[in-house]
Amino acid sequence: MRATLERGWAVSGARGRRRVGAARRGGRGRKRARSALIYVLAVVVAVETLAPFAWMVISSISTQAELISVPPHWIPEEPTLATYTALLSGSAINYRGTGEVSAPIAAFGRALLNSFIIAAATTILCLVLGTLAAFAFARLRFRFKSSLYFLILAVQMIPSISLVVPLYLLLQRLNLLDSYLGMTLVYSTFTVAFVIWVMAGYLLSIPRELEDAARIDGCTRFQSLWQIVLPLTTPGLIATGALAFLTAWNEFLFALLFTNTLSAKTLPVVISEFSTQFSLEYGLMMTGGVLASLPPVLLAIAFQRHILAGLTAGGVKG
């Protein structure tokens, strides 16, 4: 631990030293040594970060025979997409010669669709409702505003596990177990709080003179919000939208407990079934993992700047 810190520090001191120290000592060798150290550390971090994921991708294109070879085949000799076609078409894969389609394989395509629908619905619902509420927090004056704001932040901190029992009974009574609507509503509670927080920050950074000018020109409040303010908050909307989608897409506990058939079962649940039902077929599990990771990973990389800004503005959801 200490070593990491020291090494990390050597790196950070570089900036100041380069300016002041380089002039004073002209230490060319030290500079070179430092940059070599930076590259070594960068490679270590890159490997640590990407190797497990890369191994999952490699395993997903390996044949069953290669997967269970000892020592492992780090690079597959005959890469194959058989598990991908099996999962996406819901058809059998002939590992054990039974030709039977196991439940998770058959469910995969539908679960993919369910995940998309629930995550998209959550995102849209939260962006709309959250932005409206954020506008109230940023622009209107009312009693208990500060307390309410804190309460909304605190609500976000409640662990899902403490809501599992009451939500289960509540959804059961409303007949919303195992349904798109139920899952969307449950996912929206946490996310809408997050959207309010981040968007209120964005709205505050926009000078209200712009709005005032629009309203002098005859716009109503909603018009000025829609036509003047909203376009300026696009980066915030993208960030919170991507985070909302990601959170809903990745959620497991509620999905595990509140869905039980294909009508609303999401991808994480089906992936968990792979692992418990037939633990030997790691190839299929890894393929499922890669497919389930693709949307959030692509989303994160495509919008990385926005997401970083959103994360540090909101700073709460992991």
Added chain:
Amino acid sequence: MANAIPETIRGRRTSRLPGRGELSERKLLVALLAPSLLLIFGLTIYPLLYSLWISLHRHSLLFPARPFIGLDNYRRILEQPLFWDSVWVTLYFAVASLVIQIPLGIGIALLLNEPFRGRGFLRAAVLVPWAIPTTVNAVMWQWIYDSNYGALNGLLKQLGLIEAYVIWLADAARALNLVLVADTWKVLPLYILMFLAGLQSIPRDLYEAAAIDGAGPWRRLLDVTLPGLKPILLVVLILRTVQVFKVFDIIYLLTRGGPGGGTTVISFFTYQQTFQALNFGVGAAVGAVIGLSTMLAALLHFKLLHSEEERA
């Protein structure tokens, strides 16, 4: 920054421009706030209170009657050694992950804050573990730790570090630490990114001034960098404390709380009580305690940051 509660949130500024065909201020307020608040309170605060109510009753799916039993459920929990075991496991998990993840996070953030070729790539790469679903992370590590064909055994054997393949998850203490590794791989990026943002908010002049004053690298780390990271550090601390209660997916998939309850964190204990023992009353009691205490901690924390800002 996360903790910055902007001045206007506290409601000091407001505009009173008249407009034609406007809703009254009050109606507008209700229209804007009601849907979100209904959703938030209806599906968090109300359920939390409801679970307090349930926790005062015998609520088991195995018996139809739901008699009022006072604090009996709470007493039953506190009497269970399994509960206390899960508290210790959770505590260990929380402390160990903070001790590992904060220095690593700061270290890697310092690295990513330096200019070097490929930095953009590395910053993007760091997002990968953060973005993948926790369940995928769990099955991925399950495969890596596999005792017959796993990559960990394969790698260590090839490097000559182990004689024979090891059943990694068979030993309680080792299993917990391996879960910690898998969890760290997934959550570390978030801390790196937050610390990186913190580093970028420290004015460069401070470093230059310190260097001119003759402060060496260590002094600059202790006197400039770490104080500059303090607000982020506080956010990360509270975040992690809260997140530890959310650690469930990886336990559910990787170890099922075993071996011998050695990896049963408190959320998994609650799950077992509720959905395996079907004892909703007990589950609600643990859940309510966890929920209320985290909320209280969060509120205290925000108030603290808030008052600190006002002094500043």
